[in-house]
Amino acid sequence: MSFLWPFALAGLLTLPIILILHLLRSRRDRLAIPSLLFWRGLQQEKEGGSPRxxxxxxxxxxxxxxxIVLTCGLAxxxxSFLxxxxxxxxxxxxxxxxxxATDVSGGDQTRFDIARQTIQDYIESMAAxxxxxxxxxxPRPEILLTGNGEQKAAALSELDNWVPGATGANLTAALSLAGGLVDPDRENRIVILTDGNLDSDSAPLPAVTAPVEWQFIPEAAPPGNQALFDVSARPLPNGRQRIFARVINYDDAPVARTLRLLVDGQVSQEEAVDIDAQADAVQLWTxxxxxxxxxxxxxxxxxxxxDNRAELLLLDTTRRRILLVSxxxxxxxxxxxxxxxxxxxxxxxxxxxxxxxxxxDLVVLDSVPAELTAWPSGNVWVINPPVNQPLLPVETYALNLRPDPDTASALLDGVDLxxxxxxxxxxxxxxxxxxxDLMAATTEVExxxxxxxxxxxxxxxxxxxxxxLADSNLPARLALPLLTANTLTTMLAPAPPPxxxxxxxVTLPRNFSVEIPDGRRLFPSADQNIAESNFTHTQEPGLYRIYDSSDTLVAGFAVHAGSAPESNLLQRPDRAALEQKLNVIPVPPPDPDVNYQEFWPWLVSVGLVVIMIEGWLAWRR
Known part of the structure; x- marks a missing residue:
């Protein structure tokens, strides 16, 4: 306990004053008697009076x-509470x-489920x-979630949207990103939830300014695993497809496995293969x-x-058949x-x-033929449309125009005109x-x-x-092949890797939609233009089908989970080696805040009550 106004304690000097006043004002009781005659001779000389x-x-x-109460109240x-x-x-x-991987206790949960539950338990126990x-x-770390104790509901709902699906881990970038989130006004800690399937020989880890805690999931030694690799298709001259698959045994003991081929969802063939420890086997089908x-x-x-399943979409999307009419x-x-x-x-x-x-796939018409009176289905690229053509009614011709770069759309990206x-x-x-996509400069024409x-x-x-084109200097410029490439990107279906x-x-044009393995269709945003963009929703293995604006399947690709960094569950660096590579420079936490709780109003109130009681007693006397 402390006093904010300690000089007010001088009011305690009133205590001896009160005692002195009571001592001076003390008196004997007065009694009425008829005579003092009988008291004569009783008076004796006092020597050294007794203390009062x-x-x-x-x-x-x-x-x-x-x-006392009022003096303490004034002080x-x-x-104080820390x-x-x-x-x-x-x-x-x-x-x-x-x-x-499902090698955690119980077998009905994955490693990711355990890590996610750890985060959920912490969020539920957070203070406001x-x-x-x-x-x-x-490989590309990002911030998945930030929030405080007052945003628990939103944070908990966000957890359900996370799924594991990436190849390789950039621990250096992740720790750099986490270090940038350290708040010097708080007690910080960094918790790494991982299965330890990391490259311990990667670049040096950055210095972090908060204590780092490793949590390996599971703590026990990981099991062996078998995975499919290099599943691919090659067309044969007769139109059939040759399917190639390789299976690797990431285990210290030999295993016997059955490889199953499914064609259009139906089981076609099964082959038994024996694979030695840390070895592979190859299988071919037609x-x-x-x-x-x-x-x-x-x-x-x-x-x-x-990584026990790999699919392929057998669409020929690597070649674009173009007819040039000119x-x-x-x-x-x-x-x-x-x-x-x-x-x-x-x-x-x-x-x-x-x-x-x-x-x-594309018809290029250098001047539309007069006999073409209806647009053919598919993709049509028209150059130099003529007069008297009903599909594109040309009124007249303008001479010697220049482009207006300010009107260029995404089709002109990277094209210098x-x-x-x-x-x-x-x-x-x-x-x-x-x-x-492009207008002529308005100063050139009315x-x-x-x-x-x-x-x-x-x-x-x-x-x-x-x-x-024949009456322009565009053919002599690098702009022509670049503009041609952008036009083909706009017109033709994308050709992603198989x-x-x-x-x-995966790089895709924005004018196409993608059906992911769970059946949902992902569309480009309405405010996006026709430029290419990166399709990043590839965390789930399976087939991804690409549709054009008329809802026609035009291309696709597969996502495979098998990879050496992820399928080899036996590789796990020593925790001590990882901790030794860390350079932790903790920032001293700030001084804690002190909460001062005053109770002088209660003392003053007690003093006033006592004064009222004293006054009432004095009045009764």
């Missing part, structure tokens, strides 16, 4: 109590594929002033040309089921032939009737179904003239270049 005694009374006690006594510092726990959560943060431990998808799986179960195809054919994966066919306009346009001019441009109203636009008419995707590791992003 303080007369004890209730009034004296009350007055002393009032003085403002307080009780407040504990708010805490912040930063979890570094391993989200790699190996965390899906505490904070929590979660950083993912994978499937019919009509097969749309295949899956290879290990029939027996083990600690990591995710009387002077040299310039365009050169720009198209340098594009990867293009199978180009060239035809004169009068020979167009001899081709089945459905056999091509400085110094480019167009000698002849078809002037026309932009159709209602089209979006403008009315704005579109140079490039695109859109969808029924089942046809159309891109229109309104200028004549298979990617779990968690690996």
């Amino acid at each position: 005694k303080i007369p004890l009374s209730l009034m004296l006690f009350l007055q002393l109590l009032v003085a 403002r006594p307080t009780l 407040l504990g510092l708010p805490e912040q726990t930063i979890f570094v959560l391993d989200t790699t594929t190996s965390m899906a 002033s505490d904070q929590v943060a979660v950083v993912s431990l994978d 499937v019919p040309a009509s097969a749309e998808s295949v899956a290879v799986e290990i029939a027996e179960t083990d600690a990591l089921p995710l 009387n002077t195809p040299e310039t365009l054919s050169r720009a198209l032939e340098v594009q990867p994966g293009v199978d180009l066919a060239v035809a004169a306009p009068d020979a167009l009737a001899g081709f089945d346009l459905a056999d091509f 400085s110094g480019v001019y167009f000698g002849r441009v078809a002037q026309m109203a932009v159709p209602e179904w089209a979006s403008i 009315t704005p003239s579109p140079l490039i636009f695109h859109g969808t008419v029924g089942s046809t995707r159309v891109v229109v270049w309104t200028f004549d 298979a990617v590791p779990v968690g690996e992003p």
